[in-house]
Amino acid sequence: MQLNQSQDEPRYYLFDNFSGFPGLVHGIFTRDGGTSDLNFRSLNVALSVGDDKENVYLNRNIVSRSMGIDQTHAIYLNQVHGKELLVLKEHMMPGLVNDVPNENMLKSDISKENISEQGGMVLRQHLLKKDADGIITNVKGILTVIQVADCQAVILYDPVKQVVANIHSGWRGSLLNIVGRGVDIMVEAFGSDPFHILAAIAPSLGPCCAEFKNYRDEIPEQFWKYKTGQYHFDFWQISCDQLTEKGLLLKNIEVSKICTPCTSHIFYSYRKENITGRFAVAAGLI
Numbered sequence: 001m002q003l004n005q006s007q008d009e010p011r012y013y014l015f016d017n018f019s020g021f022p023g024l025v026h027g028i029f030t031r032d033g034g035t036s037d038l039n040f041r042s043l044n045v046a047l048s049v050g051d052d053k054e055n056v057y058l059n060r061n062i063v064s065r066s067m068g069i070d071q072t073h074a075i076y077l078n079q080v081h082g083k084e085l086l087v088l089k090e091h092m093m094p095g096l097v098n099d100v101p102n103e104n105m106l107k108s109d110i111s112k113e114n115i116s117e118q119g120g121m122v123l124r125q126h127l128l129k130k131d132a133d134g135i136i137t138n139v140k141g142i143l144t145v146i147q148v149a150d151c152q153a154v155i156l157y158d159p160v161k162q163v164v165a166n167i168h169s170g171w172r173g174s175l176l177n178i179v180g181r182g183v184d185i186m187v188e189a190f191g192s193d194p195f196h197i198l199a200a201i202a203p204s205l206g207p208c209c210a211e212f213k214n215y216r217d218e219i220p221e222q223f224w225k226y227k228t229g230q231y232h233f234d235f236w237q238i239s240c241d242q243l244t245e246k247g248l249l250l251k252n253i254e255v256s257k258i259c260t261p262c263t264s265h266i267f268y269s270y271r272k273e274n275i276t277g278r279f280a281v282a283a284g285l286i
């Protein structure tokens with residue numbers, strides 16, 4: 001992972017794994033370069049954490065602009081710590097993805113962005129109301145953004161079939177093998193060969209800080225082999241194993257190995273700060 005060369009704000013990180021692929025844009029944003037203040041300083045992209053919504057919209061625009069994709073084509077899911085993943089294919093544009101949200105969801109999720117966006121984005125309006133932890137797509141010109149503060153954002157990219165997945169894998173998602181499910185969907189829905197899939201794991205909770213004092217109740221015994229101390233677990237290794245078990249080559253998996261609580265001056269950390277923002281991990285095909 002390296003800082004991008006541009007001097008423009010905000011600066012963001014790039015995974016080494018994805019360099020040299022002009023069909024993919026991506027960025028790991030920090031907490032710098034945005035408009036929010038206090039606990040949310042400054043590039044918070046999450047609406048649900050108590051930050052001023054106007055600032056969040058401005059921050060989201062900053063992220064989209066940096067990626068060269070219009071804000072109306074950016075997808076922010078309602079992340080739910082589950083294992084549901086959305087599939088978005090070319091022929092679905094501009095139709096619906098999966099089921100139509102029910103009326104209550106429609107009412108509760110109407111946002112300023114929905115109101116201001118223009119035609120052709122029916123699809124996105126439905127996606128915005130969709131609770132899910134990741135999106136897998138071969139549609140060009142859409143920016144998928146995962147919002148994290150300690151949870152893993154995992155990007156999967158198949159340069160042969162031109163498919164990208166952006167997945168939120170918190171510790172609950174890890175236990176449900178959501179990244180493995182993501183690979184399955186790439187294979188089943190897009191014909192990807194795991195041999196070709198490149199993966200990258202963004203800054204997140206490292207083994208130094210992943211303390212689970214109640215692990216006997218919270219973490220199934222099959223994962224206890226990932227204990228690195230009395231109460232500490234290595235969730236980076238869990239993700240690596242889940243990906244290689246699905247056929248990815250270890251050399252094709254990049255782990256940033258940056259622990260967010262240890263670097264909370266750069267990245268948001270829920271464990272360290274409790275009331276805080278979420279940084280953006282963005283990926284899209286162009």
Ligand SMILES: [Zn+2]
Pocket residue numbers: 206207208209210259260261262
């Ligand atoms: Zn740490």
